[in-house]
Amino acid sequence: MSTAKIAPVMGSSSAMNMIGALLEQRAGQQIAANRAWRIETALKPLLRARGLATLDELVGQLVAARTGELGDHVVDALLNQETSFFRDVAVLDTVADAAQALHAANPQRKLRIWSAGCSTGQEPLSLAMLLIERGLMDSATPPEIVATDISPAALSRARAGRYSQFEIQRGLPVRRMIQWFDSVGGDWVAKPELVRRVQFRQHNLTADCAPAGRFDIILCRNVMLYFSTAVRQRVFDLLATGVRPGGLLVLGAGETVIGMTEHFSPTKAFRGFYEAADPAAPSAAVLG
Numbered sequence: 001m002s003t004a005k006i007a008p009v010m011g012s013s014s015a016m017n018m019i020g021a022l023l024e025q026r027a028g029q030q031i032a033a034n035r036a037w038r039i040e041t042a043l044k045p046l047l048r049a050r051g052l053a054t055l056d057e058l059v060g061q062l063v064a065a066r067t068g069e070l071g072d073h074v075v076d077a078l079l080n081q082e083t084s085f086f087r088d089v090a091v092l093d094t095v096a097d098a099a100q101a102l103h104a105a106n107p108q109r110k111l112r113i114w115s116a117g118c119s120t121g122q123e124p125l126s127l128a129m130l131l132i133e134r135g136l137m138d139s140a141t142p143p144e145i146v147a148t149d150i151s152p153a154a155l156s157r158a159r160a161g162r163y164s165q166f167e168i169q170r171g172l173p174v175r176r177m178i179q180w181f182d183s184v185g186g187d188w189v190a191k192p193e194l195v196r197r198v199q200f201r202q203h204n205l206t207a208d209c210a211p212a213g214r215f216d217i218i219l220c221r222n223v224m225l226y227f228s229t230a231v232r233q234r235v236f237d238l239l240a241t242g243v244r245p246g247g248l249l250v251l252g253a254g255e256t257v258i259g260m261t262e263h264f265s266p267t268k269a270f271r272g273f274y275e276a277a278d279p280a281a282p283s284a285a286v287l288g
């Protein structure tokens, strides 16, 4: 084992502020002063790879760079991509219940689900497993799962469906691990018949229009925690343009629409979920 000490990254407060501002400008994510240590920790590998000693040197390169590519790498490194298989399993079970109910109410219409801020893919792949197990994917009009994230690095991992032993053990029951993953070189790789159920696409919730077409269910879990109130409101506006009338929005534990938007309100049919406001439209509540 190496005994060499890794020198701490030095960064002036103005360098930290500039990097924080870049993250907020590109992704809407704010880093509070008491979490500024994250900047140093998250950017250490990037500094090392570019032979830089300080965040100030990195900022110098960012300012000098003609393209935004370095900025993309910085933003990518700073994003919190914490996720796991079957995270908040009761919520995912309820999503599957809702999908089943909506599908049964209109079996000819293709049900569309959007996992917004899908990180490295565990959320949409968990959902795909549940929908396959419930037989929905065998129907003549199988549901479509679109999964998006701002991070190209997270998306390329999601598309590869390759997870470490640590990642696979977090939340994935052994039965499902054996059924849906192959052991490859110490990692676990999702079978093509699972990964092909999910369409992964890059999408920035704070800058892009909603993906084409309207969705019956949108999951946007643990993405907005570090958005400012104004950005959150804008993102709710965007989600409202992407949801079908009477469609459902699912947020993370501790996230709410209350006081943030008029576009969604709590629905009784599926506990903890929100319904797209459109009094003229058929309501998801009638399906419960």
Ligand SMILES: C[S@@+](CC[C@H](N)C(=O)[O-])C[C@H]1O[C@@H](n2cnc3c(N)ncnc32)[C@H](O)[C@@H]1O
Pocket (backbone or CB within 6 Å): 026, 027, 028, 029, 079, 080, 081, 082, 083, 084, 087, 116, 117, 118, 119, 120, 123, 148, 149, 150, 151, 154, 203, 204, 205, 206, 220, 221, 222, 223, 252
């Ligand atoms: C904490 S993870 C949550 C992953 C998953 N939804 C879950 O709950 O397990 C948040 C994800 O949101 C993505 N994200 C952050 N800002 C975003 C933005 N402006 N547009 C799209 N995705 C964003 C991050 O890249 C990250 O993968």
